[in-house]
Amino acid sequence: MKNNLLTALIALVFGFAGAGLWSLSGLGHGHTRDYLLANPQILPEMSEAYQRSEAENRLAQVSGEVKEPFQGAVLGNPQGTRVLVKFTDYGCTYCRQSIAGIDRLIAADPELKVVVREWPIFDGSEQAARMALAAAAQGKYPAFYHAMFDQGPPSKANVARAAQIAGLDMPAAEKFAASDAATGELARNMAFARSLQFTGTPSWIAGDEVIQGLVPEQRLADALAAEG
Numbered sequence: 001m002k003n004n005l006l007t008a009l010i011a012l013v014f015g016f017a018g019a020g021l022w023s024l025s026g027l028g029h030g031h032t033r034d035y036l037l038a039n040p041q042i043l044p045e046m047s048e049a050y051q052r053s054e055a056e057n058r059l060a061q062v063s064g065e066v067k068e069p070f071q072g073a074v075l076g077n078p079q080g081t082r083v084l085v086k087f088t089d090y091g092c093t094y095c096r097q098s099i100a101g102i103d104r105l106i107a108a109d110p111e112l113k114v115v116v117r118e119w120p121i122f123d124g125s126e127q128a129a130r131m132a133l134a135a136a137a138q139g140k141y142p143a144f145y146h147a148m149f150d151q152g153p154p155s156k157a158n159v160a161r162a163a164q165i166a167g168l169d170m171p172a173a174e175k176f177a178a179s180d181a182a183t184g185e186l187a188r189n190m191a192f193a194r195s196l197q198f199t200g201t202p203s204w205i206a207g208d209e210v211i212q213g214l215v216p217e218q219r220l221a222d223a224l225a226a227e228g
Contacts, residue, residue, distance in 0.1 A: 035067030072136030
């Protein structure tokens with residue numbers, strides 16, 4: 001009865017796959033089982049460690065590619081030795097709220113390279129993301145990125161205004177925004193996000209960590225500093 005109860009708890013914490021592995025491993029018997037039943041408070045710590053390990057395994061599958069930016073889609077030092085990856089959407093309020101903190105990190109660390117992956121998941125965001133890639137192709141990504149977020153939610157007028165502020169060659173930008181290169185990059189970013197099991201924006205890769213949501217800038221700085 002106790003073993004069944006513990007397996008059920010493991011299923012709640014780690015999911016049914018984790019419970020299955022637990023049962024097959026033999027760890028669900030004897031002293032280990034008795035210890036966990038006597039100390040159930042450690043289950044959240046086990047869950048966190050398990051989820052962190054799973055995230056690291058997923059990152060290992062794509063790390064070499066996901067940290068390589070679409071040419072020009074970089075903030076900070078393009079040659080920097082510390083890499084922060086941001087999955088972003090111009091329609092995302094939390095993405096907008098993260099901008100000041102990231103700008104402070106860039107100002108404080110001349111070696112910081114922020115690779116921005118355009119992931120338009122909100123309605124109406126795709127054209128802004130495509131224009132951002134066109135700005136990257138013209139070497140004006142940071143200017144468009146900041147201008148687009150400053151304009152508010154994406155709209156045809158706001159995209160055009162941000163492009164004007166960034167000084168884009170509009171005929172060339174519109175052509176690039178509709179290109180296979182832009183389409184392929186958005187598809188690639190979607191595939192990365194799915195592989196990493198991101199559920200929304202902003203999402204981050206900071207050093208060796210996968211982080212989701214709006215987090216304090218110090219959380220990202222600590223993860224970058226801890227990179228092995």
